[in-house]
Amino acid sequence: MSVASYAQVFERCAAAWPAAQRRARRAKLEEFLRLGFPTRKLEDWRYTDLSALAERSFEPARRTAVALQDALLPRSDRLVYVNGELDRNASTADELSALVETETPGATGVDALNAAFATPGLNLALGPHARLARPLHLILAGAANPQAAMTHQRHRIHLGQSAEAVLLVEFRGAAGGDRLVTQTFDIRLAPGSRLRLYRLQDEAAGSHLISRMDARLARDARIDIVCLDRGCGLARHDLNLELAEPGAEVELAGFYQPAAGAHLDNHTRIVHAAPHGRSRELFKGIVGEKSRAVFNGKIVVSPGAQKTDSEQRVANLLLAPRAEVDAKPELEIYTDDVKCAHGATVGQLDETALAYLRSRGIADSDARALLRRAFALEVLDRIAWPALRDRAALLLGYPPAAETALDP
Amino acid sequence: MLEIRNLHATVAGKDILKGLDLTVRAGEVHAIMGPNGSGKSTLAHVLAGREGYEVTQGTVRFEGKNLLELPPEARACEGLFLGFQYPVEIPGVSNLTLLKAALNAQRKHRGAPEIDATDFLVWVRECARVMGIDPKMLSRGVNEGFSGGEKKRNEILQMLVLQPRLAILDETDSGLDIDALKVVAEGINRLRAPQRAFVLVTHYQRLLDYVQPDFVHVLAGGRIVKSGGPELARELEEKGYGWLEAA
Numbered sequence: 001m002s003v004a005s006y007a008q009v010f011e012r013c014a015a016a017w018p019a020a021q022r023r024a025r026r027a028k029l030e031e032f033l034r035l036g037f038p039t040r041k042l043e044d045w046r047y048t049d050l051s052a053l054a055e056r057s058f059e060p061a062r063r064t065a066v067a068l069q070d071a072l073l074p075r076s077d078r079l080v081y082v083n084g085e086l087d088r089n090a091s092t093a094d095e096l097s098a099l100v101e102t103e104t105p106g107a108t109g110v111d112a113l114n115a116a117f118a119t120p121g122l123n124l125a126l127g128p129h130a131r132l133a134r135p136l137h138l139i140l141a142g143a144a145n146p147q148a149a150m151t152h153q154r155h156r157i158h159l160g161q162s163a164e165a166v167l168l169v170e171f172r173g174a175a176g177g178d179r180l181v182t183q184t185f186d187i188r189l190a191p192g193s194r195l196r197l198y199r200l201q202d203e204a205a206g207s208h209l210i211s212r213m214d215a216r217l218a219r220d221a222r223i224d225i226v227c228l229d230r231g232c233g234l235a236r237h238d239l240n241l242e243l244a245e246p247g248a249e250v251e252l253a254g255f256y257q258p259a260a261g262a263h264l265d266n267h268t269r270i271v272h273a274a275p276h277g278r279s280r281e282l283f284k285g286i287v288g289e290k291s292r293a294v295f296n297g298k299i300v301v302s303p304g305a306q307k308t309d310s311e312q313r314v315a316n317l318l319l320a321p322r323a324e325v326d327a328k329p330e331l332e333i334y335t336d337d338v339k340c341a342h343g344a345t346v347g348q349l350d351e352t353a354l355a356y357l358r359s360r361g362i363a364d365s366d367a368r369a370l371l372r373r374a375f376a377l378e379v380l381d382r383i384a385w386p387a388l389r390d391r392a393a394l395l396l397g398y399p400p401a402a403e404t405a406l407d408p
Numbered sequence: 409m410l411e412i413r414n415l416h417a418t419v420a421g422k423d424i425l426k427g428l429d430l431t432v433r434a435g436e437v438h439a440i441m442g443p444n445g446s447g448k449s450t451l452a453h454v455l456a457g458r459e460g461y462e463v464t465q466g467t468v469r470f471e472g473k474n475l476l477e478l479p480p481e482a483r484a485c486e487g488l489f490l491g492f493q494y495p496v497e498i499p500g501v502s503n504l505t506l507l508k509a510a511l512n513a514q515r516k517h518r519g520a521p522e523i524d525a526t527d528f529l530v531w532v533r534e535c536a537r538v539m540g541i542d543p544k545m546l547s548r549g550v551n552e553g554f555s556g557g558e559k560k561r562n563e564i565l566q567m568l569v570l571q572p573r574l575a576i577l578d579e580t581d582s583g584l585d586i587d588a589l590k591v592v593a594e595g596i597n598r599l600r601a602p603q604r605a606f607v608l609v610t611h612y613q614r615l616l617d618y619v620q621p622d623f624v625h626v627l628a629g630g631r632i633v634k635s636g637g638p639e640l641a642r643e644l645e646e647k648g649y650g651w652l653e654a655a
Contacts, residue, residue, distance in 0.1 A: 351459075356496040356550075359456050360510035360566065361484035361517070370509065374500025374549075399509070 003036055005057035010116060013060060028106075028116035035109030042108075047294040047326045048236050048265040050110070053208065058180050060117070061149035063087065066141050066174050073387045076135040076168070082143055083179075084119045084151035093136060098123035100156040102186035104214040111212065114152045114182040121155035121183075126163035128190070135166035135385060142207055144177030155185045159193035159221075166196040168388065171211070173204035173231070180208045187215035189223060191245070196224045198388060202395055203232040205261060212238040217248035219274075226382050227254035229264045230395050236265040243270070243277035243305075250279040255379040257372075257396055258291035265294040272305040272338075281312040284379050285327075286372055289320040298330040299340065306337040314344040317375055349375075366399070373398035409434050409471060409574055409605050410455075416465035416630075417447075417454050424450040426630035427466070432574070435602040439616055439641060440609045442627035443649040448609045449493060451627070452578040456490035457483050470574065484510070485517035487573030491563040491580045498550040503562065506550050507532055507569050514570065535568040538598060540591050557588040564595035575599070576607045581615035593618030613645040626652050 010029050014022055037050040061083035068080065068090055079097060080090040086097050099120040106112050122138050140153065159165060171183070181203075189195055195215075203209050209232055215223055229235060241250050250270060258264045270279045279299070287293045293316070301308045316325045329342045349371045357367035376396060383389040410432040417425040424447045432438055442448050454461045455468065457480035468475040475483060498506070512522045523531075533543055539561045551559045560580050567575055577596070581589055596606065596619050608615060616624075616638065624640040625632045626649070633652055634640065644652075 350498075352496050353498045353501075355458060355480065356492070356498065357501070357506065357509075358480040359458075359484055359490055359492075360506065360570070361481050361513040362506075362509050363481055363513060364479070366509060366513065367481075370501050370505065371498075374498065377500045399505075 003033055003054050006113065007033060009057070009059065013117065025116050028112045031106070032109050032112035032116055035112060037110065038108045044267060044296070048234070048263065050208075050210075050236075053180060056148065056180070058150035059145065059147045061142075061145055061151045061179060064143045064145065066143040068139065068141065071137075071139055071170060071172060073135075073137055073168070073385075073391070076137045078137045078139060079122055080139040080141065081121070081153065082141045083145065083149065084153055086120065090139075096122055096124055096136075100154050100186070102154055102156060102184060104186050110182055110210050111184065114154065114184050117150070117152040118154045118184075119152065121153040123156050124165065124167070125156070125158045126160050126165060126193075128160040128162060130160060130163045132165040135168060137168045137170065139170050139172065140181075140183060142173035142177070142179050142181060142203060144174060145179070148178040148180075150180040152182045153184070155183070157185065157195065158188045159190055159195055161190045162192040163190065164194045166385070168198040168200065168385075171201040171203055171209055171235075173202070173207050175204045176206070177204070178206045181210070183209070183211045185211070185213040187213060187223075189215065189217045189221035191219040191221060193218075194222045194224075196384070197226075198383065198385070199225065199227040199237070200392065200395075201229045201232060201235055201237075203235060205231070205259070206233050208233060209235040211236070212240075214240045214242075216242045216244050217250070219245035220247040220249075221245075222249040222251070224251045224382075225253070226379065227252075227266070228379075228392050228395070229254075229256040229258070229266070231259050232262050232264065234263045234265075237267065239266070239268045241268070241270045241279070243272050243279065244274060246274045246276045248274065248277050250277075250281070252279070252281045253379045253382045254283040255376055255396075256283075256285040256293050256295075257376070258287060258293055260288065260290050263292045263294075267296045267298075269298040269300070270310070271300045271302065272308040272310065273302045275304065275306045275308070277305060278309045279311070282379065283313075284315045284375065285325060286317045286319060286375065287323040287325045290322055292324045293326070295325070295327045296330065297328070298332070299342070301333045301335050301338050301340065303334045305335050308335065308338040308340070310338070310340045312342040315375075316346045317348060317372070318346055319349065369397070369399055410607075411469045412466070413468075414466040415451075415454070415463065415468060417450055418462050418464055419450060419460060424630055425454065428627070428631055430625065430632060432605050432607060434573075434605055436623065437600065437606045437608065437619065437621045439621040439624045440607060440627050441611065441613075441624060441641065441644055444611070446627045447630045448611075448627055449578055452490055452493075452576050452609050455483075455488065455576055456480060481513065482517075484570075484572075485514050489567050489570060489572035489575045491560075491567060491575065491577035493579040493582065495551050495559040495563055497552050497554070499552045501550050502548060503546045503550050504532065507566065510566070510570060532569055535565055538568060539565045539595055541565055556583040557585065560584055561588060561591060561595075564592050568595055568599060571599070573603065574605050574607070576609065578609045579611060580608070581610055581612065589615065590618060613641045616641045628652055
């Protein structure tokens with residue numbers, strides 16, 4: 001495999017970096033050149049093939065004008081990057097932008113590539129008992145460049161003891177263009193802190209998005225995550241949550257509904273490393289014509305993590321003969337005194353319910369949309385931010401619910 | 409309004425209806441009675457266009473149109489309503505969402521604009537009051553966690569909201585206690601009008617004490633074997649169906 005083009009681009013970029021950074025970046029580049037992109041021979045990459053990226057050539061992406069109007073949510077602060085460059089005019093929290101080091105070790109060539117080319121990202125550090133006044137909306141937008149382009153960013157979210165924050169990370173893309181985007185998040189939650197994290201993805205066809213989030217939860221820390229995936233050419237998310245100290249809690253829900261031609265891969269890994277941890281994981285997906293979804297959910301209960309309470313549930317609807325979903329729950333339990341439950345299903349829309357709705361005059365396509373929404377609601381209802389919930393439903397193409405009119 | 413001629417239908421390759429004739433005119437209430445397995449529910453499902461029921465012979469015209477070539481949703485939009493014997497539970501689709509989607513689909517079919525959100529709620533609440541349904545239940549999933557009686561009342565609620573021209577109620581009275589039966593009957597009677605017709609498919613005479621039919625038909629072996637007035641229902645209640653099946 002040849003990844004030579006990445007080395008050439010590196011040399012051209014290197015002059016612009018401060019000498020102090022160059023050395024560390026070069027080490028990462030060499031690591032990348034050695035490892036290359038993950039191949040399907042790696043168990044964690046069996047269903048998502050990045051090998052074609054090796055032969056490609058991507059220029060560093062440049063900021064261009066991009067429409068953000070429909071992304072804006074009321075009563076929130078914003079940090080906006082377009083093709084990896086900070087958009088100060090669109091941001092209300094640009095002081096949070098910084099080039100950050102991350103403490104999480106890399107695992108694949110993609111992590112090394114990200115580190116070699118990393119540009120500034122969100123740097124949120126809350127002191128003890130601090131609370132973010134308003135939800136923070138991190139917009140990572142892609143826009144078409146004349147040439148195939150790449151963006152690599154790193155972000156850091158560190159909450160001090162008993163600090164609280166609500167964060168929406170949104171990957172979005174304007175149509176057109178061909179891009180490679182890697183995004184790395186380093187999340188540390190000090191004792192008693194609480195992070196509510198939303199991850200929304202609606203990239204355009206033709207994009208390759210690889211995201212990785214690593215969160216470490218200290219004693220009694222809690223993270224609530226809702227992930228939604230819609231668009232993209234190819235998206236791969238790695239979400240690694242470590243309940244490192246006793247009493248930590250994870251509430252994770254995800255929903256994917258790939259657009260036609262899309263390939264969405266969610267890998268989650270929840271590690272119970274300490275006693276009395278609690279994790280709840282629910283992923284649901286609707287996969288239609290010519291699209292593919294991969295879900296791999298690993299739960300590890302380490303030796304000594306007694307009284308762990310863990311549940312994982314995965315449910316998929318396959319709506320077309322040529323749709324594909326590869327759902328794989330994985331449990332590794334090294335302790336006796338634990339409660340772990342898991343289940344995975346693949347099914348179709350309920351034909352009886354469909355017939356009932358049609359018998360009332362509702363057109364077949366509308367009835368199907370109602371049933372798809374009904375399936376998604378279990379996840380959508382976890383979004384405790386009404387404006388975001390409405391946007392998410394719209395993004396997934398669901399009709400508005402009649403009962404919203406009940407509360408004026 | 410409804411003209412069924414020589415209707416033959418099969419389910420899973422088995423002949424169920426074997427030459428059924430029935431004419432229903434506007435303003436009339438017809439009761440179709442008969443023993444279990446006589447084809448009563450099959451008739452209701454064939455008329456509503458349920459999948460799995462194959463018509464092998466005969467015609468059904470509804471308001472002059474060939475009913476059998478219309479998909480189920482088009483039949484509903486033309487004014488046909490089927491009250492199910494076993495209403496389906498649909499978690500995640502609220503009763504209000506179903507009612508609004510159905511009402512607007514039928515309005516669209518007629519070329520009418522979507523109903524105003526406030527008018528819709530006022531109308532649905534009024535219908536719910538008649539049926540003794542707590543408005544809070546309207547926000548719940550369709551029939552989700554409803555008791556058998558609540559499901560049947562919910563069918564009649566849908567009928568009241570949608571105001572069909574022809575309602576076919578398939579054993580809507582089964583499984584109801586006497587109070588629920590009275591509420592269901594009240595819902596049906598409220599909708600009786602010169603331009604509207606009903607076909608009540610029932611096993612028992614009980615419902616007919618509260619909803620007076622104009623005609624009573626006995627369905628046996630896939631055909632109507634006897635027709636008469638309300639007195640026929642009472643006769644059946646006394647004698648059972650045996651004497652007709654034997655004939």
